[in-house]
Each structure stands twice: as C-alpha cells, then as structure tokens.
Amino acid sequence: MIQANASPIAGTNGASRALETVGAYMLALLWALPFLYVVWTAFHSAEYEVNFNLFAPITLENFVTAWHSAPFARYFLNTFMLITMVLASQLVVCTLAAYAFAKYDFPGKTILFFLVLVQLMIMPEALMVENYATAASLGLVDTIVAMGLPYLASAFGIFLLRQTFMTVPKELDDAARIEGAGPLKILLKVYVPLAKPVYIAYGLVSVSYHWNNLLWPLVVTNSVTTRPLTVGLQVFSSPDQGVQWGIISAAALMTSAPLLIGFLLFQRQFVQSFMRAGIK
Amino acid sequence: MRKVLKGMASLLGATFLTISAASSxxxxxxxxxxxxxxxxxxxxxxxxxxxxxxxxxxxxxxxxxxxxxxxxxxxxxxxxxxxxxxxxxxxxxxxxxxxxxxxxxxxxxxxxxxxxxxxxxxxxxxxxxxxxxxxxxxxAVPFQRSTTLFYWNKDAFKAAGLDPEVGPQNWQEIIDFATKLTVKDASGNVTQWGVQAPSTLVPYWILQGYAAQNGARLGDETGTKTYFDKPEVVEALQFWADLGQKYKVMKPGVIEWATNPKDFLEGRAAMITTTSGNLTNIKNTAKFPIGVQIMPGHKQRGAPTxxxxxxxxxxxxxxxxxxxxxxxxxxxSTELASEWSIKTGYVATRADAWETDAMKAYLKEFPLAGVSREQFPYLIPEFSTHDSQRVQRAIDDAIQAVLVGSKSAEEALKAAQQEAERILKPYQD
Incomplete structure (x- = not known):
C-alpha cells in the first residue's frame, strides 16, 4: 500500500517520496491508534489502562473473564449461521436478478430496476416495526431465520452486479451461445467468473455488515440460542457499575478476530478488486 | 347411528382436549x-x-x-x-x-x-x-432505582490538610475544598482535579441536582412544561460551568460518564458526583479510603431519583x-427489594426493605450503603416529559455547549427552552 502511495508519477525525487512515506505512516498510525489501544488494554491488567509501561506484565485474564461472561461459543455459532445464510442467499438472488436486469429486455424493466434502487435510499431500521410484524405473523420471532430474512435480497448487490455484468463484452456472450450454452450456463461460465473480484468485495462488505449488525438482531431475538455476537458484547456496556475497558477490549478483539483474519487473508484480492472496479 | 357415534366421539374428544388444556x-x-x-x-x-x-x-x-x-x-x-x-x-x-x-x-x-x-x-x-x-x-412499580451521591478520596483530603471525615456541605465549600484539592505538577499541569461531575449520557440528571439545590425544577409534574430558562436554572448551570472555567478546579470541557468514576479511582479527581449505583463498585475497587455523603446544598439540599x-x-x-x-x-417484595439492594447497590425503594435483618446486618458491615437513604427527604422526581428523548436531547446539548464554553448559560438554556416548548406544544391541553 505504501508503494502505491509513493508511485513514480507523484514522487519525482527521493525527498518527496520519503515525505510521502512518512506521511503515509503517520496516517496509518493515527488510524491504528484506537486499535492499538484495544490490544494494549486487552492484554494488560486494569492499572495499565491509562499508564503506558512497555514492560507491564502481559495477562490473558481479560480474555478468560470475557469468555466466561457470556456464552460466546454459542454466539459465534449463531453469527456464523446467520452470515452464511444471508450471504448464500444474497449471492444467488442478486446474481439472478442482476443477470436479468443486465441482459434481458422485459416489460416494466426500468420501473422494476428503479424500485430496486429506491430500496438503497431506505434505512433498514426504518422498516423495523413492519419487519417485526412480518416475522411475528410467520411465527419466526426469536429465530436465526428472522434475523436474516430482511437481508436475503440486497438492492446494493443487485445494482453492483448489474453494473459489472453490463461491462461484459457481448462477444463473449455470443460466442458461448454459438457453442450451444443455455442462459444459465452462460451466466455461470461467462458472467460469474468475470465478476469474481466484485463478488469477493461484495461478500466482505456484506459479511462485515452482518457481523456488526446489532439493533435488528437484538430486537427480533430473545434467547441465547439465537442471539449473535454483537448482542453478547452488549453485556459489557455497564454505565452504572463502571466500565472495565480491559474486559471489553478483550471481548471486542475476540469477536472481531475472525473478521480481521479474513481480511488479512483476502486483503490483496479485496484491495485489488476495488481498484479494478475503479479502473473499469 | 354412525353419525351419532361420530358426534359423540368428537364431543368426547373435545371434552378431553379442554380438560388436558386446563390441567397443563x-x-x-x-x-x-x-x-x-x-x-x-x-x-x-x-x-x-x-x-x-x-x-x-x-x-x-x-x-x-x-x-x-x-x-x-x-x-x-x-x-x-x-x-x-x-x-x-x-x-x-x-x-x-x-x-x-x-x-x-x-x-x-x-x-x-x-x-x-x-x-x-x-x-x-x-x-x-x-x-x-x-x-x-x-x-409502574419501582425496581432498580438510584440517586446521585457525592464521593471523596480521604487520602487526598489529608494531603490537602482537610478533615477526611467531613465533605463539603454547600456550593461555596465545594469551591473552597476543590481549590485546595486541585494539584499541579512542576510544569503547571493539573495532576489531580478538585471536583468532577459527568456531562455525557445523562447531563440533565446532574443539572437537575444543581437546580434543585438552587430551589428550581427543570419541569413540572404534568410532563408538559419545562423551566430551562428560569434564573435559578441558569445560575445552577453557571455554577457547574464556573467550576471548570472560572475556578479551574474541574476538568474543563465534557466529562465522560464512564471515565468520571475511573478518574476518581485513579486519583485524578479528588471529589466526584455519580450515581449511587456505582457505590459497590467504587468501594470494591478504590485503593484509598472513600467518603460518601448526600449532595451538598446551596439554598437547600436536593437530588433527583x-x-x-x-x-x-x-x-x-x-x-x-x-x-x-x-x-x-x-x-x-420487602425481602427481595432488600436483597436486590444489598447485592447490586441500587437503592431499596420500600421503607420496610430497610428494616429487614439482612439489610440491618449489611448496613452494620457497610454503613455507606445507608447514605442514599439520608437523601430521601431531599429527593425530587427525575425530570421527565412527553417525548422525553427529544426534550432531553435539547437540554443535554445546551449543557454541553455551556461546559465547553461555546455558549453562555443564559443563551443556551433559552434556546433549549424554546426547543422544548415547540416539542411539547401538542401535549399542552
């Protein structure tokens, strides 16, 4: 990333390049500071929350306390089931919808597409009461399905994939058709592989959104067996009894670790996919 | 015949169902x-x-x-x-x-x-x-109730030459004590503030206390009127702001609700106001002897529930x-209200809950838990109105604007009053 910042176009000589590198590091440090603080407090006992001492004894006690404060193993499982369900459904629904919008002509297409776009303007929270009523009438309150139901289709996903599919050259489509491929086969063999970076980027955005979502899951679920990680983390917000930053930090680190690791693993593809999307 | 039998069977079935439904x-x-x-x-x-x-x-x-x-x-x-x-x-x-x-x-x-x-x-x-x-x-039935209490660090009192057993009893003493308790290091940076009160989460709650001590309420009991711009309320907010801006004995700007007790426990603030709900935690965590009393008065004593x-x-x-x-x-119930109070630090809400054997034994061992009861005669209802979240927002923003010094108390409270009147208009008949 630093290399990208210090690109040869911008830096004409060594001095300005060095300056840019220093600047980049400064910005990165500023950005990372809250995270570094979380790591610091998570691994140290309470007295080092505000006292910095490089040789302060490192402890894992905060993690142990946090882990035992709430059934996190169950919450991890619930979150995992939730995001798997949402992501799988979003990928299928959005792909099919985007394909139809991008490559087929049918009556009312423009109006339908506008209706999809209108959804982008509405905050999901504004529909909470309606969604709850729907979930209740289906008898789904306090289930993982209810948590995912409002998100099974995504206007953003449809829009993003439609734009990507539109950029696929018609020649590729025609070539596949001449080879005798049907519409579904064309979708799976031509469009989906070409949109892979977009799928990865969208998948990460979607997963991190649902990993962090709090209000709707909190409202629609009641029991430990359905609640996700974010609700479990809430147990630590205790303004009446004083806040134990160490334990909160440990819990936050613990629950966001899979996301962080996922991002580190996919970082190259993630950044590249956005850059490529930009070039197009 | 068949029909009759069928009818009987279904009747029997229905009776059976009702019975089983009733028993379970x-x-x-x-x-x-x-x-x-x-x-x-x-x-x-x-x-x-x-x-x-x-x-x-x-x-x-x-x-x-x-x-x-x-x-x-x-x-x-x-x-x-x-x-x-x-x-x-x-x-x-x-x-x-x-x-x-x-x-x-x-x-x-x-x-x-x-x-x-x-x-x-x-x-x-x-x-x-x-x-x-x-x-x-x-x-509603009272459950987890609290009030504001005044806490001080006895060691800091001793170091400042004050009697560690006696806290300030009025606003003037708060200023006097806090001036002695504000400690600076060689380069002039404050290492220990004299006094602190939190100004996030529920700033209106703290202001309500100062206003009550100055003989004023923030609103009436119908929940449709606010008195933010009354001179007594303006004076109360001015006093709060002066502690930081004029006397320089309170950390300037906005003080976080959650870090306020932390500052106290870490020795960066010698006296603080916070909820009685924090008493048990402060007692268990503090590395120095603590003093706790009801809120100091001005024209009179006063604190909100x-x-x-x-x-x-x-x-x-x-x-x-x-x-x-x-x-x-x-x-x-009497027993549970008393047990709940002992275990959590919330205030026991029934007179008889203070008289149980368990509570008496607890008070003997931890007398500070009884301080909130001393405040009962001076309590006022918590400020509450129709559409309370929006009204609260108006007054909270005004308080913070004054504490950071971007508006005068009079100007900010007048604007908050106008905003509250606008929000409450539909309820005023």
Missing amino acids: AQVELDFYYPVAVGGPITKIVEDMIGRFEQANPDIKVNAVYSGTNPETLSKVLTASRAGKPPAMAVMTALDMYTLVDEDVIAPIDDFLKTEEDKAWLAGFEPAFMWNSQHDGKTW GGSNMYIMKDAPAEQQEAAFKLAKFLA
Whole structure:
C-alpha cells in the first residue's frame, strides 16, 4: 500500500517520496491508534489502562473473564449461521436478478430496476416495526431465520452486479451461445467468473455488515440460542457499575478476530478488486 | 347411528382436549430487562426469577436481556406495535410519558385486587413513586432505582490538610475544598482535579441536582412544561460551568460518564458526583479510603431519583398480565427489594426493605450503603416529559455547549427552552 502511495508519477525525487512515506505512516498510525489501544488494554491488567509501561506484565485474564461472561461459543455459532445464510442467499438472488436486469429486455424493466434502487435510499431500521410484524405473523420471532430474512435480497448487490455484468463484452456472450450454452450456463461460465473480484468485495462488505449488525438482531431475538455476537458484547456496556475497558477490549478483539483474519487473508484480492472496479 | 357415534366421539374428544388444556395451563411470559450492568447482575436476576418459578410452578418466565435502556425501549415498542409485546419490561422511570402516549402499558391499579395488594403498592417510598404516577393512575412499580451521591478520596483530603471525615456541605465549600484539592505538577499541569461531575449520557440528571439545590425544577409534574430558562436554572448551570472555567478546579470541557468514576479511582479527581449505583463498585475497587455523603446544598439540599421501573404491557394476554403482576409483586417484595439492594447497590425503594435483618446486618458491615437513604427527604422526581428523548436531547446539548464554553448559560438554556416548548406544544391541553 505504501508503494502505491509513493508511485513514480507523484514522487519525482527521493525527498518527496520519503515525505510521502512518512506521511503515509503517520496516517496509518493515527488510524491504528484506537486499535492499538484495544490490544494494549486487552492484554494488560486494569492499572495499565491509562499508564503506558512497555514492560507491564502481559495477562490473558481479560480474555478468560470475557469468555466466561457470556456464552460466546454459542454466539459465534449463531453469527456464523446467520452470515452464511444471508450471504448464500444474497449471492444467488442478486446474481439472478442482476443477470436479468443486465441482459434481458422485459416489460416494466426500468420501473422494476428503479424500485430496486429506491430500496438503497431506505434505512433498514426504518422498516423495523413492519419487519417485526412480518416475522411475528410467520411465527419466526426469536429465530436465526428472522434475523436474516430482511437481508436475503440486497438492492446494493443487485445494482453492483448489474453494473459489472453490463461491462461484459457481448462477444463473449455470443460466442458461448454459438457453442450451444443455455442462459444459465452462460451466466455461470461467462458472467460469474468475470465478476469474481466484485463478488469477493461484495461478500466482505456484506459479511462485515452482518457481523456488526446489532439493533435488528437484538430486537427480533430473545434467547441465547439465537442471539449473535454483537448482542453478547452488549453485556459489557455497564454505565452504572463502571466500565472495565480491559474486559471489553478483550471481548471486542475476540469477536472481531475472525473478521480481521479474513481480511488479512483476502486483503490483496479485496484491495485489488476495488481498484479494478475503479479502473473499469 | 354412525353419525351419532361420530358426534359423540368428537364431543368426547373435545371434552378431553379442554380438560388436558386446563390441567397443563402453564402461563408463559416474556420479561424484558436491560440490566446493563455486566454478568453478575444478570445472574442475580435469573436467580430471583428461578425462585419465583419454584414458588409459582404454573408460571414460566422467559427473562430476556434486552440491551441498553434505549434499545429496550425500541424492542418493547416494536414488539408492542407488532401485537406481540412481552408481559412485563424494565424501562427507565422517565419513559413513562412516552409509554402512556404510545398506549402500550397498563395501569398497575387494574391489578390491585386485595387489600394486601394495595398495602404493598402503598409501601414504596413516595419519592420513588413520583415518576410512576400520571393522570391519577400508577403506571409502574419501582425496581432498580438510584440517586446521585457525592464521593471523596480521604487520602487526598489529608494531603490537602482537610478533615477526611467531613465533605463539603454547600456550593461555596465545594469551591473552597476543590481549590485546595486541585494539584499541579512542576510544569503547571493539573495532576489531580478538585471536583468532577459527568456531562455525557445523562447531563440533565446532574443539572437537575444543581437546580434543585438552587430551589428550581427543570419541569413540572404534568410532563408538559419545562423551566430551562428560569434564573435559578441558569445560575445552577453557571455554577457547574464556573467550576471548570472560572475556578479551574474541574476538568474543563465534557466529562465522560464512564471515565468520571475511573478518574476518581485513579486519583485524578479528588471529589466526584455519580450515581449511587456505582457505590459497590467504587468501594470494591478504590485503593484509598472513600467518603460518601448526600449532595451538598446551596439554598437547600436536593437530588433527583433515577433508574428503572417495571411496566406491565397493555396488549399482553390477561393471564400473562396477572402472572406479570405476581412477578412484579415478588421482585419488589420487602425481602427481595432488600436483597436486590444489598447485592447490586441500587437503592431499596420500600421503607420496610430497610428494616429487614439482612439489610440491618449489611448496613452494620457497610454503613455507606445507608447514605442514599439520608437523601430521601431531599429527593425530587427525575425530570421527565412527553417525548422525553427529544426534550432531553435539547437540554443535554445546551449543557454541553455551556461546559465547553461555546455558549453562555443564559443563551443556551433559552434556546433549549424554546426547543422544548415547540416539542411539547401538542401535549399542552
């Protein structure tokens, strides 16, 4: 990333390049500071929350306390089931919808597409009461399905994939058709592989959104067996009894670790996919 | 013949079904609570509910942890509008008007059947019932209630040459004590502030205390009028702001609710105001002897009540409401109210709960727990209005603007008053 910042176009000589590198590091440090603080407090006992001492004894006690404060193993499982369900459904629904919008002509297409776009303007929270009523009438309150139901289709996903599919050259489509491929086969063999970076980027955005979502899951679920990680983390917000930053930090680190690791693993593809999307 | 037989069989079947339904008629109810105070308190609630279920085998309670206070309110309103409310929920005392306006709670009076029920409800301290009464009805049962207390660091008092056993008794003494207690290092940076009061989360709650000490209220008891721009309120906010800006004995700017006790425990503030709910935590964590007293006065003593009450939902099925009332009566009984107070640090809300053997033994061992009771004669109801979240926002923003020095107290409170009048206009008839 630093290399990208210090690109040869911008830096004409060594001095300005060095300056840019220093600047980049400064910005990165500023950005990372809250995270570094979380790591610091998570691994140290309470007295080092505000006292910095490089040789302060490192402890894992905060993690142990946090882990035992709430059934996190169950919450991890619930979150995992939730995001798997949402992501799988979003990928299928959005792909099919985007394909139809991008490559087929049918009556009312423009109006339908506008209706999809209108959804982008509405905050999901504004529909909470309606969604709850729907979930209740289906008898789904306090289930993982209810948590995912409002998100099974995504206007953003449809829009993003439609734009990507539109950029696929018609020649590729025609070539596949001449080879005798049907519409579904064309979708799976031509469009989906070409949109892979977009799928990865969208998948990460979607997963991190649902990993962090709090209000709707909190409202629609009641029991430990359905609640996700974010609700479990809430147990630590205790303004009446004083806040134990160490334990909160440990819990936050613990629950966001899979996301962080996922991002580190996919970082190259993630950044590249956005850059490529930009070039197009 | 066949028809008759069939008819008889179905009749029999129906009777059988009704009987079995009646015999296994266990009432199941949802109870939302926002005990936003960490693991141990959740366990205390669950333990109490377990004992309730043992005593009432025909009732099953699903205790649902429902997030913070505002989140609990959204969850309850959402579920109520969808026609699936919990039978009972714990929500803040000042949510009463909102809940009445939304028409989602049932008056407690509807459930008072016996003389014993009435005596039970009459047994609460009047101060903790003020925020439950509206329109001649009682809408809530006091549960986890608190008030503000004044804490000081006895070691810091000794170091400053003050008597560690006596805290400041009025505003002038706060200034005098705090001036002595403000400690600077060689380069002039303050290492210990004399006094602190929190100005996030619920700034209006703290201002309410100063205003009461200056002989003023922030609003009336109908929940439709605010008095933000009264000279006494302006003076009260001016005093608060002066501690930081004029006397320079309070950390300037906005002080976070959660870091305020932390500053005290770390020795960066010698005297603080915070909720009585923090007493147990401060006692257990402080590495120095602490002093605790009721709030210092000015024209008079005064402090607001705070905390949450139990509400029974209007649209829950009747048998669930009855069961919920039983649960409320159980949780706020003399014994349990006293036990709840001992275990959590919330204020016991019934006079008789202060007289149980367990409470007497506890007070003997930890006398500071009795300080909040000394404040009972000076308590005022927590400031609450219709559409309370928006009105609160107006006054909270004004307080913070004055504390950071971007507006004068008079100007900020006048603007807040206008805003509140605009919000409350629809309710004023």
